[in-house]
Amino acid sequence: MGKNRGRIRAVGVGVSVVLLVAGAAACGNDDTKDTAKAGSTASAAPASAAPTSKAPxxxxxxxxxxxxxxxxxxxxxxxxxxxxxxxxxxxxxxxxxxxxxxAPDKARMDAEAATEARYKDLNAKADAASGKAPAPAGTLPPNASAKDAAAAAAGSAAGAKDSAAGAKLMADATQSIVDMWTAREARDKAxxxxxxxxxxxxxxxxxxxxxxxxxxxxxxxxxxxxxxxxxxxxxxxxxxxxxxxxxxxxxxxxxxxxxxxxxxxxxxxxxxxxxxxxx
Missing domain, CATH: 3.40.33.10 (CAP)
Known part of the structure; x- marks a missing residue:
C-alpha cells in the first residue's frame, strides 16, 4: 500500500510538471506572436509614411x-x-x-488708359497733317503790285505758322510714343x-x-x-x-x-x- 501511494505522488508530481511546462510554452508562443506582430507593424510603418510630393x-x-x-x-x-x-x-x-x-491697380490702369488715348489722338493728327503740308510760296514777278506782295507775305506767314504747329504736333506725337513704351515697361516690371x-x-x-x-x-x-x-x-x-x-x-x-x-x-x-x- 505504501508503495502505491509513492507511485501516486510521483504521478501527481509528473502531471504538475507537464502542466507547468505546457503553460510556459503557451505563454512563450503568445510572446512570440506579440513580438512578431509588433515587428510586422514597425516594418510596415515606413511604407505608409513614404513621401508623395510631386516635383513642381x-x-x-x-x-x-x-x-x-x-x-x-x-x-x-x-x-x-x-x-x-x-x-x-x-x-x-x-x-x-x-x-x-x-489685385488690379486702378491708378496705374487709369494712367495707362490716358497715355494710350493721347498716343492714338496725337498720332492720328500727325498722320493727317503730314498730307497737308503748305506749298512753298512762289516768286513774285517783277511787275507785282503792292497788293500782290502783301498777299504773298500773308501766305508766307500762314505757312510758317502752319509749319510751326506741324512741328509741335510731330514732337508731341513722338513723345507720346515714348510714353507708351514707358507704360509698357512699367507694366512688365510690375x-x-x-x-x-x-x-x-x-x-x-x-x-x-x-x-x-x-x-x-x-x-x-x-x-x-x-x-x-x-x-x-x-x-x-x-x-x-x-x-x-x-x-x-x-x-x-x-x-x-x-x-x-x-x-x-x-x-x-x-x-x-x-x-x-x-x-
Missing amino acids: EAFAAVGYRGLKPGMAKEAGLATGALEAAPVSLLDGCTDFVYRGGP FLATGRASFAATGLRELVAPADARTAEGIGAGSTLDALQQAYGAKGLQLAKSGKYELPVEGQQGWKWEFTVDGGKVTGMAVADRDITCG
Whole structure:
C-alpha cells in the first residue's frame, strides 16, 4: 500500500510538471506572436509614411498651369489658373495674373488708359497733317503790285505758322510714343515676379513666368547668364534689339522664349508671339 501511494505522488508530481511546462510554452508562443506582430507593424510603418510630393511643374512653351499658346481668353479663365479681374488693358490686350497674384491697380490702369488715348489722338493728327503740308510760296514777278506782295507775305506767314504747329504736333506725337513704351515697361516690371498671361482677341499671345518657376533645364529667376547660355546657347539663344535674350520655340511658328537679364542674372522669362496684335 505504501508503495502505491509513492507511485501516486510521483504521478501527481509528473502531471504538475507537464502542466507547468505546457503553460510556459503557451505563454512563450503568445510572446512570440506579440513580438512578431509588433515587428510586422514597425516594418510596415515606413511604407505608409513614404513621401508623395510631386516635383513642381516646369514652365514650358507648350503651356503652363493649363494655359496654352493661342487659347481663348474664356478658356484660359476656365482653367482656374488666373484671377478673374484683368490687371492691364494696355495696347488693347487683356492681362491677368495667376491665382494669388496682386489685385488690379486702378491708378496705374487709369494712367495707362490716358497715355494710350493721347498716343492714338496725337498720332492720328500727325498722320493727317503730314498730307497737308503748305506749298512753298512762289516768286513774285517783277511787275507785282503792292497788293500782290502783301498777299504773298500773308501766305508766307500762314505757312510758317502752319509749319510751326506741324512741328509741335510731330514732337508731341513722338513723345507720346515714348510714353507708351514707358507704360509698357512699367507694366512688365510690375508683374515680373508674379507673372501674367496676356490675351489678344485671337487668343493667348504671351505667358510670363512667376519668379519661382523653372524651365525643364532648371533656368529661372536668379539663374546666371552663363547657366542660361549653357542651357540654350547651342539651340540658337541670341541677344535681341529689345535687350532680351531670345530663342525660337521649336514647332511653334512665331513664338519665342524671352529672357530678361540684369546684372548677369535672369530676372524674368516669358514665351510670346509678338506678331499677334491686340488692338
